[in-house]
Amino acid sequence: EGHWLVHLRAASIGDQYVVIMAEDRSQQHRTEAIRHDFVANVSHELKTPVGAMSLLAEAIEDAADDPEAVRHFASRLTIESMRLAALVQDVISLSRLQGRDIVETAEPLDITRLVSEAIDRVRTEASARDISIHSRHPEPLSVYGDHDQLMAAIRNLIDNAVTYSPDGSTVWVEVTKHDDVVHIAVSDQGSGIAEEDRERIFERFYRVDSARSRSTGGTGLGLSIVKHTVSNHGGEVMVESVVDEGSTFLIRLPALDPEAHEAATEGTEP
Numbered sequence: 698e699g700h701w702l703v704h705l706r707a708a709s710i711g712d713q714y715v716v717i718m719a720e721d722r723s724q725q726h727r728t729e730a731i732r733h734d735f736v737a738n739v740s741h742e743l744k745t746p747v748g749a750m751s752l753l754a755e756a757i758e759d760a761a762d763d764p765e766a767v768r769h770f771a772s773r774l775t776i777e778s779m780r781l782a783a784l785v786q787d788v789i790s791l792s793r794l795q796g797r798d799i800v801e802t803a804e805p806l807d808i809t810r811l812v813s814e815a816i817d818r819v820r821t822e823a824s825a826r827d828i829s830i831h832s833r834h835p836e837p838l839s840v841y842g843d844h845d846q847l848m849a850a851i852r853n854l855i856d857n858a859v860t861y862s863p864d865g866s867t868v869w870v871e872v873t874k875h876d877d878v879v880h881i882a883v884s885d886q887g888s889g890i891a892e893e894d895r896e897r898i899f900e901r902f903y904r905v906d907s908a909r910s911r912s913t914g915g916t917g918l919g920l921s922i923v924k925h926t927v928s929n930h931g932g933e934v935m936v937e938s939v940v941d942e943g944s945t946f947l948i949r950l951p952a953l954d955p956e957a958h959e960a961a962t963e964g965t966e967p
């Protein structure tokens with residue numbers, strides 16, 4: 698910030714003119730620094746599940762004569778390996794999204810339907826904790842985007858709303874249009890997020906309460922993936938929250954004109 702990294706090259710043309718070329722390398726320099734940080738963080742985060750897995754494997758060896766203990770350690774080993782798999786998956790998703798500002802696989806999408814599908818995928822887990830998910834979408838709406846990426850981003854917000862809410866509470870998901878912008882709002886009655894954390898939760902691996910987040914199986918990359926996905930789609934994500942009352946995450950995406958959607962998908966949908 699505030700620094701410029703400029704490469705200068707000079708060439709002479711004949712004996713009367715000198716051409717000086719200046720190339721701004723500051724962006725490239727910043728990108729390299731971010732990548733370096735990311736690799737350092739990933740290595741650190743990988744050590745936790747890998748360390749736990751090797752301890753559990755040792756415990757299984759030592760407990761070979763006690764089938765009950767072996768079962769116990771083996772099931773914890775499975776949990777740690779799932780956590781590791783989730784972390785690797787998130788790191789891959791994020792590194793694919795970073796530094797890419799166009800969505801190459803975009804197509805016209807019925808965002809109302811996509812949000813309903815996202816809710817259906819979270820419902821079982823929510824109802825196990827007696828959390829009900831209410832949704833409201835007054836009209837069918839379309840956006841231009843990548844189905845799987847937007848599904849993952851919206852699911853992430855709904856997953857978080859459920860994870861950070863008390864049993865028996867309610868989560869609301871609302872899809873509306875304001876001028877030419879589609880709003881997808883996910884609200885919960887959970888713990889809320891303090892003001893000083895609100896900006897930082899979108900950073901990679903930032904967690905308000907790392908012990909709690911780890912025990913819920915989170916990787917700390919979810920919101921960072923959401924932010925990159927949404928900005929690659931020309932939109933933005935923001936949060937409003939009151940501590941101990943709840944949070945609302947809002948994704949704003951450029952709306953696709955319904956006629957354009959119809960023309961683009963003509964004959965391809967049943």
Ligand code: ADP
Nearest residue numbers: 857858861898904905910915916917918919920
């Ligand atoms: P995690 O895998 O830890 O959930 P995220 O990037 O999805 O990672 O979220 C980062 C942090 O933001 C979480 O660890 C949690 O502290 C906080 N957070 C996210 N969503 C909510 C929410 N709906 N209510 C309260 N806190 C939240």
